Amino acid sequence: MAIIAVFNQKGGVGKTTTALNLLAAIAQRGERPLAIDLDPQGHLSHVFGARPRHAEETVCGFFLHQTPLDDIAQITRSGVVLCPAHLDLAKLDALLGKSLNVVLRLRQGLRRPGAAPGTVVIDCCALLNVLSLNAIFACDLMLIPVSCDYLALASAREVERALNALEPVLKRRLPRRYVLTRYDARRKMSEDIIVQMAEVLRPEEICGTRIRENVKLAESPAVELDVFRHAPGSKGALDYTALLDELLPVLGGA
Amino acid sequence: MAIIAVFNQKGGVGKTTTALNLLAAIAQRGERPLAIDLDPQGHLSHVFGARPRHAEETVCGFFLHQTPLDDIAQITRSGVVLCPAHLDLAKLDALLGKSLNVVLRLRQGLRRPGAAPGTVVIDCCALLNVLSLNAIFACDLMLIPVSCDYLALASAREVERALNALEPVLKRRLPRRYVLTRYDARRKMSEDIIVQMAEVLRPEEICGTRIRENVKLAESPAVELDVFRHAPGSKGALDYTALLDELLPVLGGA
């Protein structure tokens, strides 16, 4: 089992786009990956066509009522298995707090005996809240999308600082990869962001793969598809395949 | 006094870019507008060069300790007066809850007797939390940036639904304007978004002004400037001036 948490405190940097298309790239290889949507806004769930009516049928039920993840999981038309989100997830911080026992819940749920093997991808919201902490403590690898702009880079530095602050609790340096998204080679700013990233992050933790700006990636949610089914052969499809290929060895140990 | 709340539940749609450059457009006209940063991540405050060390010196102090907004306000080099944010704002939902008396606090603070006249612009985070509710209840006009993509459009529809649900409490239809951001006329998707917006929103509530994709808008935060000082005459500067001109009559009554 290899668990990837997709997280960055900045909004709109491509977390959901990355989770969606990484899951689709895995499914393209014949696997049935598990998607966990931890964003109360449920964008990932929405793109998969999920419209859960009751919070108990979603990840909310897992956190509040110990509903097994297997009972929440639903098959989607792309072959991805999804544990959908619900707006009520927004209440979890107030209801549960952030004690160690609460932030370890997802880890315990995913690593229970008899859990299906395979890859898990967790989409987070743009906040370091109890849900995102659950993703961080559950994962084998953190994938931090960084859109090609200064505000996203600043947030990536804050993620790095937050992870380092959590090290005593995590008891190790959590494996992480920073991936540039919305990369536009024609913009001088893109090169500036690349240079700055290499200065403030460990070079080996920056993905060689950059996800280029590609309108197909922005269009696919409108038709509730991932980019492979909406626009096979597009730059978006090629880049997310390349990203999966780059991450597989990193996950190999997990 | 005219109070504008900049809000959309979707991340990265240009809320902060819009708040920053609308404030700068107003300052360009010789006024000293008031900026209120209600995003715990404090991006607007950061671009203004504010680095508040203690939560009490920020908007946090206003909400938790009744510190007057005048004591929190600081002059920035662009002439804008700023009430900065702090990470501790993230705790306010748990600490204060969302009762009517809590969500009216900012309104009361801004409209106190003897408050300076002039325009106020409030930057919100991508969540309908107690801070954003304060902005909604305080404002004369809600400005909802919608980046030219389907996920932002879906979130704009949710904002519309949320505002309509709040109408009984607000006791009126809150004046609002939806403004397209990151508009790229070369993309077919942009036209599609425009068509869909006109179908799901009231046409008179959609701004004629569209903020075009302009790298100057993305660059200016890196040098802690607004677009007028970073790139006067750029498309970004022209578009935010045009947006201000379009909104002035709407605020005129306030």
Ligand SMILES: Nc1ncnc2c1ncn2[C@@H]1O[C@H](COP(=O)(O)OP(=O)(O)OP(=O)(O)O)[C@@H](O)[C@H]1O
């Ligand atoms: N490489 C890309 N090319 C073109 N558009 C992209 C690309 N990556 C993301 N987008 C678009 O940018 C917008 C923001 O992306 P996305 O919703 O994935 O970000 P996010 O980090 O999940 O946002 P949030 O913080 O709201 O969860 C979406 O409309 C998406 O389609």
Ligand SMILES: Nc1ncnc2c1ncn2[C@@H]1O[C@H](COP(=O)(O)OP(=O)(O)OP(=O)(O)O)[C@@H](O)[C@H]1O
């Ligand atoms: N019209 C534009 N042209 C070019 N870049 C833009 C434009 N509008 C916004 N951006 C860039 O897009 C990114 C997201 O914008 P911004 O931070 O203003 O969104 P936001 O809605 O405030 O995000 P958050 O939800 O994180 O608060 C920023 O890097 C910004 O510089």
Ligand SMILES: [Mg+2]
């Ligand atoms: Mg998302």
Ligand SMILES: [Mg+2]
């Ligand atoms: Mg912002």
